[in-house]
Amino acid sequence: MEKLEAAMAKARERRKAVLREAAAPSRKTSVAVPVRSGQPVDWSTVPVVPFVAARARRFRIGALLGGRDATPYDLLRSRALRLMKENAWTRLAITSPEAACGKSTIALNLALSLARQKDMRVMLFDFDFRRPNLHKIVAHEPAHSMHEVLKGDVPFFDVAARITDNLVVGLNAGPGSNPAELFQSERFREILEAIQRDWQPDVMIFDTPPMMAADDHVNLMGQVDCALLVVAAEMSKLSNVDFCEKELGQLTNVLGIVLNKCRYPDDAAGYGYYDYYE
Ligand SMILES: Nc1ncnc2c1ncn2[C@@H]1O[C@H](COP(=O)(O)OP(=O)(O)OP(=O)(O)O)[C@@H](O)[C@H]1O
Ligand SMILES: [Mg+2]
Numbered sequence: 285m286e287k288l289e290a291a292m293a294k295a296r297e298r299r300k301a302v303l304r305e306a307a308a309p310s311r312k313t314s315v316a317v318p319v320r321s322g323q324p325v326d327w328s329t330v331p332v333v334p335f336v337a338a339r340a341r342r343f344r345i346g347a348l349l350g351g352r353d354a355t356p357y358d359l360l361r362s363r364a365l366r367l368m369k370e371n372a373w374t375r376l377a378i379t380s381p382e383a384a385c386g387k388s389t390i391a392l393n394l395a396l397s398l399a400r401q402k403d404m405r406v407m408l409f410d411f412d413f414r415r416p417n418l419h420k421i422v423a424h425e426p427a428h429s430m431h432e433v434l435k436g437d438v439p440f441f442d443v444a445a446r447i448t449d450n451l452v453v454g455l456n457a458g459p460g461s462n463p464a465e466l467f468q469s470e471r472f473r474e475i476l477e478a479i480q481r482d483w484q485p486d487v488m489i490f491d492t493p494p495m496m497a498a499d500d501h502v503n504l505m506g507q508v509d510c511a512l513l514v515v516a517a518e519m520s521k522l523s524n525v526d527f528c529e530k531e532l533g534q535l536t537n538v539l540g541i542v543l544n545k546c547r548y549p550d551d552a553a554g555y556g557y558y559d560y561y562e
Contacts, residue, residue, distance in 0.1 A: 346393060416459060422455060
């Protein structure tokens with residue numbers, strides 16, 4: 285008898301939960317959105333977000349301006365591209381030990397530099413769901429965020445924006461919840477694959493959170509082919525750089541370390557690079 289009462293109480297609770305679910309207005313999506321449309325996307329239909337020179341100057345986006353300011357990023361592009369092509373890699377993550385080393389700045393510069401090669405299709409994603417900031421640099425706040433896309437709540441097309449003909453960005457309008465769990469989920473892997481199949485990019489660049497700040501990278505790096513570690517001169521702790529380089533090497537292929545914010549660089553761009561892969 286007690287068992288029966290307990291079972292009935294459980295059933296009542298379950299029914300209430302179902303009714304609550306149905307009544308909640310915001311829980312609409314993940315059911316309706318297909319993981320894959322199966323159709324190649326026509327990039328010319330993606331809304332354009334112009335990126336103006338004044339903004340590029342303000343945010344150190346030299347790769348848009350060209351000339352001397354673009355040189356270090358073009359060098360980085362050529363070296364990264366050579367290694368990626370040799371190994372048939374398409375997914376590149378940009379990370380750093382601590383915050384504010386220049387990941388987002390370098391990710392956008394590298395994407396723009398790659399996109400200057402007109403035969404390339406480049407995608408840049410903001411995968412820093414704790415403190416996203418690429419949308420602030422680009423000055424475009426999408427109606428939805430990449431973390432909603434990767435949960436299956438929103439189609440990628442609703443977030444995608446085009447900076448140039450062959451550079452599509454996936455940004456966030458604000459932070460997302462539980463990023464570490466999101467990167468661990470099967471859904472995330474499936475959606476990322478679906479985006480790659482439908483959009484057919486040559487290179488996908490992921491701006492990611494700093495490694496010392498959280499454990500997001502542990503699962504995220506398993507989904508990329510390679511990574512660059514950005515360290516800031518006179519700011520990044522040597523012990524952190526050492527630790528992150530080793531950890532990153534266990535999670536993915538390390539393309540190299542970018543030494544950023546160098547006060548005494550070889551050139552005028554405040555930027556250095558060395559490649560130790562191979
Ligand atoms: N080479 C550089 N020289 C001087 N300042 C730079 C350089 N690169 C980036 N910065 C500046 O450093 C600040 C942090 O850069 P950015 O946002 O790219 O770093 P981040 O690693 O993405 O930070 P976060 O970890 O918060 O996402 C910005 O104000 C940016 O303009
Ligand atoms: Mg950033």
